[in-house]
Amino acid sequence: MSRLVQISDCHLHADPDARARAGFPLRQLEAVVEAVNRERPDMVLVTGDISNDETAGSYQLAVATLGRLAAPWFWLAGNHDDPALMAESRELLDELDLDAWRILMLDTRVSGQPHGALGPEGLASLAERLEEDDRPTLLVMHHPPLSVGSAWIDALGLEDREAFWQTLAAFGQVRAILCGHVHQAFASHQRLEAGEVAVYACPSTTDQFLPGAETFAIDEASRPGYRVIDLRDDDLETWVERVDL
Template structure:
């Protein structure tokens, strides 16, 4: 089973609109073309689909993702509107990946850049995990860990300790995928006697400078995506970058 993560596309209604270092639609088109060549079995898009929160931006994203040769799923980021996403594509909480299961968490807090789950969503996560012992991975937008950039760590998942306490009861959780940080990231987190692999992913749009104290764009880094191969209780992963022309001044 080959699962690919795309994240942080930040599209505008105008497909020619520029971001800080590129044109988000052109960047995403290049990423999707590369992903198609990977022949994935499923794709997960981990939030911040839109930059301007317009119906047209979500419609454009859905049209492009529909060119993928496999099922695709998305979840919201802090920039997203749930109603506009749902109008284009159903938002689901869980995906059957054969020998694996993927759980999709909505960490969005309306009107705020930081994320949170809250008691009800954590209870739902626990119920999903209690119901199925298959190897699982969890996908979310906000990082449930400190990534080492002060400004980003201030707007990560606020109730991360409660999240990890929840996972501590379910050793079948093998990995957590997140977006929001616009950079590659990988660590192993110890969790009550077992370990969980935690992965950040390059954005389809602009990249953020790792370990920055204040907000900073990494103008030299290219858009990318993460590839995960899910075996019998084992996960292998790699990152791929995609060359895209930079925005002119």
């Protein structure tokens, strides 16, 4: 068995004392990192929106804080991020291996837009990569590829989701998808001819969004958190943990 941890949506500023709507992003990320280390993961995935102000300083702060993780960690860009600045601080990889599992990191960012898309080239690349290897596969992306039940978030999800699922329909090895962007615990699935694909999101390390809200709303009663994913030979078990501040 291998253990993954997903953390997401840190929304750091270059100013380490900057406030979010309901707390202090850096302090909350530090608390999450400390809690994650107690899980003893084999790998940590950070699923986008690392920065809130798209500054080099925010990424330097992220690297210094995430560098306290006791496991290898990898990140991808969200709609609030600047991938070029991220890459100056730490490399962005598009594929990882964890024992019997293959992990594909997908870039869903659309420059200057809050919604996401893979686009024709990204979808074609995904199909080629899945054609190459039939090991159990985990897809990791920022934007959710299906409805999460909040109208305002669903309008900002993966814009070409139908084409995305059509692409996956030809392949049976994708077991699950991890996404960020929704700032809440979320679990659902998509049924395809080749099998069922689970879709999971996790709490933000900073502000939490109110589930089921029609318009933007903060869940002030909820806490930061992360998702634990235990990978076995051909399946997985996953749950969310919250962090006391």
